[in-house]
Amino acid sequence: MSNSKARVLFVDDDANLLASLRRQFTAKYEVTTAQSGSAALQVLASSEPFAVLVSDLKMPGMDGIQLLSQTARMFPNIMRILLTGFADFHNAVEAVNQGFVYRFLIKPCPPEVLDQALTDAVRHHGLMEAQCELHSLQRFKHLFEGIVRGFSAMVEARDPYLAGHQSRVAALSCAMAQELGFSPEDLDTLRIAAMLHDIGKVYVPTDFLNRPGVLRNEEFSIIKMHPDVGYDILKNLGDDWPVATIIRQHHERMNGSGYPLGLTGREIDKGARVIAVADVVEAMCSHRPYRPSLGIEAALEEIEQGSGLLYETRSVTACLRLFREKGFQFPQVTTPL
Ligand SMILES: [Fe+2]
Numbered sequence: 001m002s003n004s005k006a007r008v009l010f011v012d013d014d015a016n017l018l019a020s021l022r023r024q025f026t027a028k029y030e031v032t033t034a035q036s037g038s039a040a041l042q043v044l045a046s047s048e049p050f051a052v053l054v055s056d057l058k059m060p061g062m063d064g065i066q067l068l069s070q071t072a073r074m075f076p077n078i079m080r081i082l083l084t085g086f087a088d089f090h091n092a093v094e095a096v097n098q099g100f101v102y103r104f105l106i107k108p109c110p111p112e113v114l115d116q117a118l119t120d121a122v123r124h125h126g127l128m129e130a131q132c133e134l135h136s137l138q139r140f141k142h143l144f145e146g147i148v149r150g151f152s153a154m155v156e157a158r159d160p161y162l163a164g165h166q167s168r169v170a171a172l173s174c175a176m177a178q179e180l181g182f183s184p185e186d187l188d189t190l191r192i193a194a195m196l197h198d199i200g201k202v203y204v205p206t207d208f209l210n211r212p213g214v215l216r217n218e219e220f221s222i223i224k225m226h227p228d229v230g231y232d233i234l235k236n237l238g239d240d241w242p243v244a245t246i247i248r249q250h251h252e253r254m255n256g257s258g259y260p261l262g263l264t265g266r267e268i269d270k271g272a273r274v275i276a277v278a279d280v281v282e283a284m285c286s287h288r289p290y291r292p293s294l295g296i297e298a299a300l301e302e303i304e305q306g307s308g309l310l311y312e313t314r315s316v317t318a319c320l321r322l323f324r325e326k327g328f329q330f331p332q333v334t335t336p337l
Pocket residue numbers: 197198226250251
């Protein structure tokens with residue numbers, strides 16, 4: 001919510017009353033006035049959104065209930081208040097059923113009563129706006145998740161042995177990160193990075209990826225470019241969101257023997273240190289063109305032996321605890337492609 005004054009529109013065919021309302025509320029709100037229902041609709045359609053609409057009931061042409069019911073359809077987030085000298089049961093029912101009014105006030109309305117009604121209406125409007133923002137943020141997040149899954153599947157479709165690899169690495173990485181006490185934000189970042197960590201393999205020719213047998217040196221050096229390529233693809237996501245950096249560093253090793261930069265220890269992002277372990281464990285458990293699955297015990301032995309040297313000790317400990325004490329299993333993943 002911004003700190004600027006809330007916008008309030010008063011509608012009445014009495015110009016003197018409008019002038020007095022303007023004087024009364026102009027210090028507190030950004031006040032606009034209109035002398036008829038149709039003039040009010042023009043103002044609503046052609047200017048910044050209003051928080052509150054306060055309308056008279058009896059006006060020549062369009063009456064207050066017609067104005068409020070049209071406004072409810074066209075600008076549902078505006079809080080509607082009906083201010084009338086003609087209070088009867090029929091009007092009140094119409095105002096509620098057709099105008100969806102927030103408040104029904106009787107003229108002459110004491111200033112403090114109108115003031116309180118406006119304060120309540122502006123607060124209610126703020127809550128509704130915040131709810132809408134949250135809703136669109138959730139929709140955006142949902143859309144973004146779909147795009148991430150799609151990109152992930154796109155890379156894996158080029159290599160049948162890679163199918164589901166990134167999702168399984170993401171599942172294990174997140175379980176490890178929870179053991180390590182990552183914050184919800186860091187966990188989100190880690191999950192996205194893990195889902196896309198091999199995205200740079202889109203630049204690796206498919207026959208390198210799918211060919212059984214040991215790769216030649218030049219083929220392996222092309223495959224080793226994938227962390228940098230992944231970084232280049234995603235670096236525009238923003239400096240404060242280290243997804244691209246984590247992806248670039250997922251083959252770094254604690255003693256500097258990794259690639260592409262040969263970083264050591266804490267030079268490596270904490271998310272990349274987690275993914276490095278999960279990546280090795282998942283890869284060793286899966287079939288590859290050049291060998292069958294080595295099994296989970298061999299994978300756990302590998303990280304145990306490399307603990308502190310190649311792999312971060314606390315990540316290894318978390319991973320071993322998950323498999324040996326907490327019964328972690330890789331999820332069955334079906335990719336959308
Ligand atoms: Fe990789």
